[in-house]
Amino acid sequence: MIRRPQVTLNNVFSKQEKPAAQQSFIKRLRARLNRGDSWLTYDLANLAPGGKIDQDVLDELESLLVVADVGIETTERIISDLQASLVRKELNDVDALRAGLHRSLTAILDPVAKPLEISAQDGPFVVLMVGVNGAGKTTTIGKLARRFKDEGRSVMLAAGDTFRAAAVEQLQAWGERNDVAVIAQQPGADPAAVIYDAWEAAQARGIDVLLADTAGRLQNQQGLMAELTKVKRVIARRDDTAPHEIMLVLDASQGQNALVQAQKFDEALGLTGITVTKLDGSAKGGILLAIANQLQVPVRFIGIGESVQDMQPFSATEFVDALLAVGPSP
Numbered sequence: 001m002i003r004r005p006q007v008t009l010n011n012v013f014s015k016q017e018k019p020a021a022q023q024s025f026i027k028r029l030r031a032r033l034n035r036g037d038s039w040l041t042y043d044l045a046n047l048a049p050g051g052k053i054d055q056d057v058l059d060e061l062e063s064l065l066v067v068a069d070v071g072i073e074t075t076e077r078i079i080s081d082l083q084a085s086l087v088r089k090e091l092n093d094v095d096a097l098r099a100g101l102h103r104s105l106t107a108i109l110d111p112v113a114k115p116l117e118i119s120a121q122d123g124p125f126v127v128l129m130v131g132v133n134g135a136g137k138t139t140t141i142g143k144l145a146r147r148f149k150d151e152g153r154s155v156m157l158a159a160g161d162t163f164r165a166a167a168v169e170q171l172q173a174w175g176e177r178n179d180v181a182v183i184a185q186q187p188g189a190d191p192a193a194v195i196y197d198a199w200e201a202a203q204a205r206g207i208d209v210l211l212a213d214t215a216g217r218l219q220n221q222q223g224l225m226a227e228l229t230k231v232k233r234v235i236a237r238r239d240d241t242a243p244h245e246i247m248l249v250l251d252a253s254q255g256q257n258a259l260v261q262a263q264k265f266d267e268a269l270g271l272t273g274i275t276v277t278k279l280d281g282s283a284k285g286g287i288l289l290a291i292a293n294q295l296q297v298p299v300r301f302i303g304i305g306e307s308v309q310d311m312q313p314f315s316a317t318e319f320v321d322a323l324l325a326v327g328p329s330p
Contacts (some may be wrong), residue, residue, distance in 0.1 A: 002155045025304075025312045030322040032280035052090040061101075069255040071290035076136055078104045080125045082221040108289055109316035114298035116245060116273060116313075118153065124202040124210040126235055126242040128195075130228060130265055131249035133216030136277035136303065138167060140249050142174030143303075143311045148209050149178055156205070158198030158212040159184035160191040160231065171213055174256050181205075191215065192234040199238050212243070232269060247273045247300065250291070258287050262295055271295075275311070285323060288298065300305055 038269040047057045058079055082105040085091050091100060096308045118125050126142070138161070145155045157175050159182055161167035166327040168184045175182035183198035195212045212235075214228060235242045248265050250258045265271055274297050279285050292299065302319070303311040 002198060009094050011291050014046060014066045025309060026318050026322065028310070029279070029302075030325060031284055033322050043158050046093055048097070051076055051093055053082075053086065053093065055086070057097070058086065061182065065286070068286035069290065070286040071256060071259065071294070074108065074290045074293040077108070077293060078098060081107075100323060102324055103265040105289065105320045105323065106316055108293050109299075109319060112179070112292045112296060112299045113314050113316040114273075114300070116247075117139050118148070118209060119141055119244065121241070123239050123242070124156070124199065124207045126199065126210045126212060126239070127245040127247055128214065128232065128235070128269075129247050130214050130260060130269065131162070131216060132251075133173055135216070135249045135251040135254075137249040138170050138174070138213055139306070140275050140277065140301070140303070140311065141171065142178065143215055144211055144301075145174060145180050146308045147311075149180065153208040154206070154209065155180045155209045156198060156202045156207045157182045158195045158210060160195045160198075161215040162187055162189045162212045163215045164292045165280060167213065167215070181268060192231045195231055196234050196238065201243070201308075203238070225264070228269060245272050246270065247275060249275050249277060250287075252276050252279045252285060252287055256290070259290050259294065261289050266297060271297045273298050273300040275299075275301040275303065276314075277311075280304045285319070288319070 019280070047060050048054075061082075062075055062079045065078060066072060082091065082097070082100050086101045087095075091097050099269050129137050129141055141157060145157060147292070148155050157171055157180060159168045159171045161171075162185065165187070168187070172182050172184065181201075183194065183201050185194050185197070191214060198210060198212065201207075210280070212231075214231065215224065216240075232243060232246070248262060248271050250259065250262060254261070262271070262274065274291065276288055276291075276299060279288075279302055288299065288302075291297070299314040301311050302314050
């Protein structure tokens with residue numbers, strides 16, 4: 001297999017050559033996060049109509065954060081930072097409050113904004129995709145396949161979701177769309193066996209990346225969670241470094257339940273990455289802050305829609321800019 005140098009998904013383009021698609025994504029992200037009324041679009045001047053920032057203003061902001069799915073623990077961290085600035089008399093006006101909030105949110109998100117790296121190795125780079133039904137897991141696989149293909153990598157898909165009736169067909173549709181092979185077996189087959197066969201096929205064909213789908217399951221379904229650990233063990237028999245990425249796909253509109261999902265999947269499998277979908281939903285992105293603060297699992301991608309261009313690598317600064325609607329228009 002031809003070895004390729006390690007490449008990150010964020011460094012394909014320089015800052016000076018950022019593609020129009022990425023710029024358009026940021027613009028769409030900002031527009032979709034700021035639809036309707038929430039703390040994200042709430043004019044901070046409304047919290048302090050006289051322009052004075054005091055503890056009452058921070059108390060009201062605290063309530064808005066909790067309601068927006070940021071969670072109590074993460075909200076307390078944000079408000080504590082702002083209170084320290086208030087004591088130092090640094091919050092003189094609404095602009096200073098907005099800047100302080102921007103710094104606090106960025107400090108939470110920046111440590112988890114880590115692009116997925118595809119390392120050079122002798123066998124395929126295995127990405128095991130997990131998540132509950134309806135989170136957008138199979139669609140995310142299709143988008144990743146397209147992204148890797150556009151980078152010049154060879155890709156194969158493994159139809160490890162053998163329980164949902166349309167799962168294999170949906171994955172095969174993405175395979176046809178992206179011109180990549182899909183390894184599948186009959187409905188009800190052992191998912192571990194399917195993914196094992198896919199690994200052998202990928203190894204034989206010199207495939208760079210193997211994206212393995214799995215059945216959607218609730219985090220409290222112990223039997224199905226145990227099945228995922230079996231899949232992980234079986235892959236490791238062929239390559240003790242695999243799976244190289246265990247990526248959880250989360251639906252942002254699930255609110256605090258998404259945090260519970262992330263915690264349970266992390267306990268069972270040891271997550272290495274998260275993709276957050278449906279940020280154009282009602283949650284408005286607050287849950288991403290809670291996940292970043294409490295789990296510290298890298299956030300690889302965020303999604304705001306169905307098209308391939310609607311999923312992009314996660315950038316903490318750009319995301320906070322979009323939340324607070326600050327900075328130059330993309």
